[in-house]
Amino acid sequence: MKIVSTIDTAQSLKPLQAGGVCCGPVLSTRGGPAMRSYPYNGRYPAWITGEINSAEGPVPVAATVLRPSEKFAHIRARVTNFRMRFSVEPGLYAVGSPDRSSDIFISANYKMSFDILRSSLHGMNAWILVLDTGGINVWCAAGKGTFGTDELVKRINSERISSLVDHRKVIVPQLGAPGVSAGQVKKSTGFHVLYGPVRASDIAGYVQSGYTASPEMRRMRFAVMDRLILTPMELNPAMKKLPYLIVVILLIFGLKPEGIFFRDALSGGVPFIAGAFGALFSGAFLAPALLPFIPFRSFALKGWVLSMAVFLLMINYVPLFMFESYYLTAIMLVFFPLLSSYLALQFTGASTYTNLSGVKKELKYGLPLYIGGTIIAVLLAAAYKIQEWGIL
Amino acid sequence: MKYLKETATLKYFPEKCTGCGRCGEVCPHNVFSMSRGKAVVAHRDRCMECGACAKNCDFGAISVDAGVGCAAAVINGILRGTEPSCDCGGSSGSACCC
Numbered sequence: 001m002k003i004v005s006t007i008d009t010a011q012s013l014k015p016l017q018a019g020g021v022c023c024g025p026v027l028s029t030r031g032g033p034a035m036r037s038y039p040y041n042g043r044y045p046a047w048i049t050g051e052i053n054s055a056e057g058p059v060p061v062a063a064t065v066l067r068p069s070e071k072f073a074h075i076r077a078r079v080t081n082f083r084m085r086f087s088v089e090p091g092l093y094a095v096g097s098p099d100r101s102s103d104i105f106i107s108a109n110y111k112m113s114f115d116i117l118r119s120s121l122h123g124m125n126a127w128i129l130v131l132d133t134g135g136i137n138v139w140c141a142a143g144k145g146t147f148g149t150d151e152l153v154k155r156i157n158s159e160r161i162s163s164l165v166d167h168r169k170v171i172v173p174q175l176g177a178p179g180v181s182a183g184q185v186k187k188s189t190g191f192h193v194l195y196g197p198v199r200a201s202d203i204a205g206y207v208q209s210g211y212t213a214s215p216e217m218r219r220m221r222f223a224v225m226d227r228l229i230l231t232p233m234e235l236n237p238a239m240k241k242l243p244y245l246i247v248v249i250l251l252i253f254g255l256k257p258e259g260i261f262f263r264d265a266l267s268g269g270v271p272f273i274a275g276a277f278g279a280l281f282s283g284a285f286l287a288p289a290l291l292p293f294i295p296f297r298s299f300a301l302k303g304w305v306l307s308m309a310v311f312l313l314m315i316n317y318v319p320l321f322m323f324e325s326y327y328l329t330a331i332m333l334v335f336f337p338l339l340s341s342y343l344a345l346q347f348t349g350a351s352t353y354t355n356l357s358g359v360k361k362e363l364k365y366g367l368p369l370y371i372g373g374t375i376i377a378v379l380l381a382a383a384y385k386i387q388e389w390g391i392l
Numbered sequence: 393m394k395y396l397k398e399t400a401t402l403k404y405f406p407e408k409c410t411g412c413g414r415c416g417e418v419c420p421h422n423v424f425s426m427s428r429g430k431a432v433v434a435h436r437d438r439c440m441e442c443g444a445c446a447k448n449c450d451f452g453a454i455s456v457d458a459g460v461g462c463a464a465a466v467i468n469g470i471l472r473g474t475e476p477s478c479d480c481g482g483s484s485g486s487a488c489c490c
């Protein structure tokens with residue numbers, strides 16, 4: 001197999017530019033129209049198994065079975081910021097040995113999106129056209145428009161898809177529809193956009209039933225596993241901010257008229273530090289996990305009632321949280337459920353059924369309460385200190 | 393699972409609808425159903441304002457203020473005085489937008 005070296009293949013990962021695309025690296029985009037791009041320029045990563053000759057020159061063939069290291073990378077991408085560097089080069093790929101009649105599937109260049117697609121195409125012969133979405137998944141990129149009509153039209157032209165295949169259809173994941181106008185793609189390129197199923201695992205069934213998706217295949221789900229898999233990205237950022245809260249707690253309890261005492265800071269602070277962990281766990285993990293079982297539709301309310309229940313149990317049954325001072329009990333019940341509520345509200349970003357108008361409404365009522373509640377907690381802490389020091 | 397009642401900005405203009413069925417195809421929450429050759433908004437409260445239907449209706453029969461329902465993005469927008477912007481770079485981001 002010959003390796004074609006041509007025009008404009010220099011590609012590199014650029015660091016995320018300030019104010020640039022959210023959550024992902026910016027892959028360099030190639031030059032003018034009608035320039036076929038050769039992903040990786042022949043220096044292929046291990047998941048490329050070879051090249052196939054097409055009417056438009058050699059095309060890299062991607063494996064359809066993921067290796068253990070690749071599956072591990074998926075976990076890393078779920079849990080850490082690694083996902084922001086988890087991309088493939090945009091362009092045309094093959095799975096199996098596709099020909100002029102094979103289907104063309106459109107994907108984003110977030111490697112997770114691409115990997116899930118290619119492993120769902122196991123045993124099939126197909127083309128995959130990877131759009132440059134800045135390393136972001138299909139759904140999020142569609143919301144931003146980077147997975148969109150313009151990029152799709154540009155790629156269909158630049159990869160010369162019309163001379164690659166005889167048919168005139170491309171299969172776009174349904175979750176890409178917020179960014180793609182099928183009518184405009186048809187007008188500009190002559191290609192019909194067929195919307196594939198929401199989940200790549202339904203692709204085989206979709207193709208077998210003559211490119212029709214059952215209503216079930218068209219619905220976005222949000223089952224307990226879907227939710228749990230997203231919680232690390234809620235817990236992680238919250239955990240990073242926790243040290244600040246712990247410092248404040250230690251200062252409040254350590255502060256004496258004579259100076260700051262570490263022993264007092266610790267003895268008084270420990271229940272509150274534990275409480276902070278509890279609030280975090282309740283808001284960023286329990287609330288997402290139990291979402292459908294918690295009363296109310298509002299995420300803020302769900303987070304609050306769940307956490308309130310947790311803390312009411314704790315102050316009544318866990319000796320560590322049975323305070324002598326009513327002030328301390330009050331601080332705990334005012335501040336921590338609100339903190340959980342705030343964290344649960346953050347989960348609207350990951351959930352698959354919240355809408356922007358609703359989130360705005362929640363924040364309109366929620367933000368004043370969060371700020372007000374924090375001020376009340378600070379005042380209560382002040383009152384507690386005044387009482388403790390015996391100033392009054 | 394359903395989100396808040398009657399907040400979605402989805403608007404449907406039946407007089408423009410040709411009954412092509414695209415909206416029902418792209419909607420991830422089965423908001424539309426077809427009845428007598430026209431689309432019907434059957435489950436408004438399920439709408440997540442993704443914009444897929446409006447974007448793919450070639451006849452302008454649907455409009456919606458599309459956006460991502462993400463608290464972090466809205467707060468970002470409030471702080472900067474801009475539209476909600478999902479700038480999840482760095483440590484601030486939740487799973488929002490990725």
Ligand code: SF4
Nearest residue numbers: 409410412413415449
């Ligand atoms: S996409 Fe537009 S024209 Fe087609 S059925 Fe829906 S509303 Fe009617």
Ligand code: SF4
Nearest residue numbers: 419439440442443445
């Ligand atoms: S905006 Fe999205 S969720 Fe709402 S009706 Fe349209 S396609 Fe369905």
